[in-house]
Amino acid sequence: MQTRNLNGLTTSAIGFGAMVLVDGMYGHVDDTRSPATLHHAIDAGATLIDTADAYAAGANEQLVGKAIAGRRDEVQLATKWGIVFEGGRVVHHAHAQEIRVDGRPERAREAAEASLRRLGVDVIDLWYLHFPDPDVPVQETIGAMAELVREGKVRHLGLSNVTAEQVIAAHQVHPLAAVQGEYSLWTREPERELLPVLKELGIGFVPWSPLGAGFLAGSADHIGTAGEDFRANHPRFAPQNLAANRDRFAPLRELAQEREITPAQLALAWLLHQGDDLVPIPGTRTPSHLDENLAAAEIVLDADTLARIGELAPAGVAAGAALL
Structure with a gap:
């Protein structure tokens, strides 16, 4: 596996998003299967493992x-904090549920030490604020987080x-190693403002949902019911929007077939070609x-292929609102 640099943190070019191992995201999870999946990820070279204290x-x-x-020395461990289940401030409605956050500086140490205990490690390689708190300047939250670095x-x-x-x-x-956000061929909004700023500052970018919650991989034929599959509440997976999206993205699937790769590989390879400081998970x-x-x-995608992808999947082509 190739490696990439996130402003000082060297990781695999593609990481692993462990959120899928949570019940209620994409259906029921077999507890015995999940550790095997993580072991396979590490064995295959996906050394950036991403989780969060809010997942389950x-x-x-x-x-x-x-x-x-x-196997601690084989991985770069990333986790997040800030989401709470009681109190806090509502920042988004997603998965048909409220997302509440509490990013007060005095909570940072408690959150970090709780994550360290659950993870069973002495140090977290990459620690994110999961969502900014609308009532707390982000500078204050980062200042408190920086104390844990020191x-x-x-x-x-x-x-x-x-x-x-x-x-x-x-x-x-405090210098940031990476920013995480939704980015894929059906969610290209970061290209407008966020990505140019990250490149200017030398900060890496970690796209979550790089396969459009499975849609770009062709795994959206069977959506579970609400409560077991979050996509049941996702606007882009509503029946009418999903039908429109299948039609709109069909040319990408045809292009992948022409290149003798899978649709998922086309989507991920396109992301990796957007900069050498992007690490999808x-x-x-x-x-x-x-x-x-x-x-x-x-x-490797040549210039003609990249241009064609851009024509087939321009920003805003997906039917339905993004999740966040």
Whole structure:
């Protein structure tokens, strides 16, 4: 697996998003299968493992911690904090649920130490603020997070789901290694403001949902019911929008077939060609799909192919609103 640099943090070119190992995201999860999936990811070279304290109320961090026990030096461990289930401020409605955050500086230490305990490690490689708190200047939150870096409990800081202005403000307080946000061939909004700022400041970008919640991989034929599959509440997976999106993105599937690669590989390879400081984190529970995703790091798309992809999937082509 090739490596990439996120402003000082070297990781695999493609990471692994562990959120898919949570019940209620893409259906039921087999607890015995999840550790095997993580082991396979590491064995195959996906060394950036991404989780969050909000995934299954901390259980996802515990799962990741158990899976990497004895293999800590083989991975770059990323987690997030800031989402709360009571109190806080509502910042978004997603998955048909409110997303509430509490990014007060006094909570940072408590959150970091709780994540360290669940993960069973001494240091977090990349620690993100999951969502900015609308009642707290991001500079204040990052300032508190930076104290954990100085104490050696965190190596690098990041932000998730933020604006370009928030990145600039936070980066002046403490250098950011990476920003995480939704980015794919059906969600290209970061190209307008966020990505130019990150490139100017030398900050890496970690796209979440790089396969459009499975749509770009062709795995949206069977959507589970609400409560077991979050896509049941996603605007782009509503029946009318989903039908329109299948038609609109059909030419991309045909292009992948022409190039003798899978649609997922085309989507991931396109992302990797957007800059050498992007590290997508697709998630899957299937080892064969994991191998397929990671093989995208070896695919070279020529200028004509990249131009054609841009014509077939311009910004705004997807029917339905983005998730956030």
